Amino acid sequence: MRLVRAVRAQAPAIAVFVGVILVWEASVAALNLQQFILPRPSAIATAFIANWPRLQLVAGNTLYEALGGLVIGVGAAVATGFAVARWARVREAVLPIAIGASAVPIIAAAPIMSNWFGILNPFAKMAIVILLVFFPVLVNVVRGLSQVEESAVELMRASAASDGQILRKLRIPNALPYFFTGLKISTTLSLIGAVVAEYFGGSNDVLGRVIVQSSSELRFDITWAAITITAMAGIAMYLVALGIERVVIPWHASQRLVET
């Protein structure tokens, strides 16, 4: 029953998706487009299946970089966030820089990371992911910990709550929705960071290299297949984050809309 309802709720999106694929397939045939300009979806699917073992391997390697960077970056950002929120001086010093840094195209630093950590070292790619996910999570965690209703703090103080209790019972729960906002942005960013960092060289058994090499060989069916699996991995990571969010903060306004 729940599955039926879920499918029905998503029906418009599914219809649009299928429609786009069909129009794509039909128009490539009708306009007689060359496959290196735009391969048919059916050709992409064929390439996907034919190259599945290799795609699986390279996707696994890329996912390792993305997830590794995500975990380290988010962990570091949360820890820094607590310190920054705790000391107002640190917050005033760090937050403007963090907001500024989150607007910097950090991906451009990929060659430098390869230079520092070795071009074949997966950590060189992770480092880019870490830098990329660090700032959005930091900014959100700091906001969540510090933007607490003044009267809520006064209420805690009226019960003679300690700073630790205010942190545990008020600031941290208040920060959770902000944290998940940062985490969801970061899951997508982590995969972008890993794939694009791979463009700049390193091991060939990664999605970024497969995309670059297949396109230079004009095997765009494989390029599209690699992009497809990248997209699937990205969506999967996002859905996992969404699922965790739904379990952890079912009380939050963002989760309530789902009920209707």
Place this chain on the structure above:
Amino acid sequence: MTTVSQPVVSIAGVSKIFDAGGGQTRALDGIDLSIERDEFVSLIGPSGCGKSTLLRLIGDLTAPTSGSVTINGKPARQARLDRDYGIVFQAPVLFDWRTVQANVALPLEVKGTAAADRERRVEAMLELVELKDFARHYPYQLSGGMQQRVSIARALALEPSILLMDEPFGALDEMTRERMNAEVQRIWQSTGTTVVFVTHSIPEAVFLSTKVVVMSPRPGRIVRVIDIDLPRPRTDDTRETTRYFELITEVRETLRGRRGERAARTGVASAERTAAEGGVG
């Protein structure tokens, strides 16, 4: 415990100056006020008269610039650390992530009350505000009036000797407000808590209070303390009695400044004068 003669709240020569935008604002000036046990005292006055500031001073949520605030014979700060207060704001300030019962349990958790006692106390409080059936609901599932009742239950969870209420029903419609007033009266009578109540509403102040403290702005001063001698329990019928209307008129005229201005014009020693007038009122 407190002796019979000792006032619950004793404020002497309190003034409060805020630094705002380079200048200084004198929010409160020369405040003397004494509140006895079991009283229900309303603070009323126009915006900027410092009534909320006075409430916050009593609750040690802000410190006076000069003068002293004594609660149950202790400095306000000690009283706060001893958890002598319950507090209710205009907004319910419920924690979204907690159910109704968990919200009411919050002060008990902070204090470290054992789980079994906590549960019993929460149940009693929810019974008091007639929300037992909603214990497992989340705040967003309740109406504004119900949310405010939860916040009253939470404020009373630690059996405070003094309940501070800062325009608790300001955001509610008139009908709900009157119902809540009746409920607050019932709760006050059944718990024996001293209440300090900030409001904009003259009828609300007269209906609920044993004393109405009328304040004037710039700087915030007590103009007069009016005794409300309506019999208890006060009901909807009370709202139609002549005495009720007389008292409302009296508060209104004092607010308009007929009596207040005269007192202010003659100037000094307004505190003594208000005390004397309060007796006549």
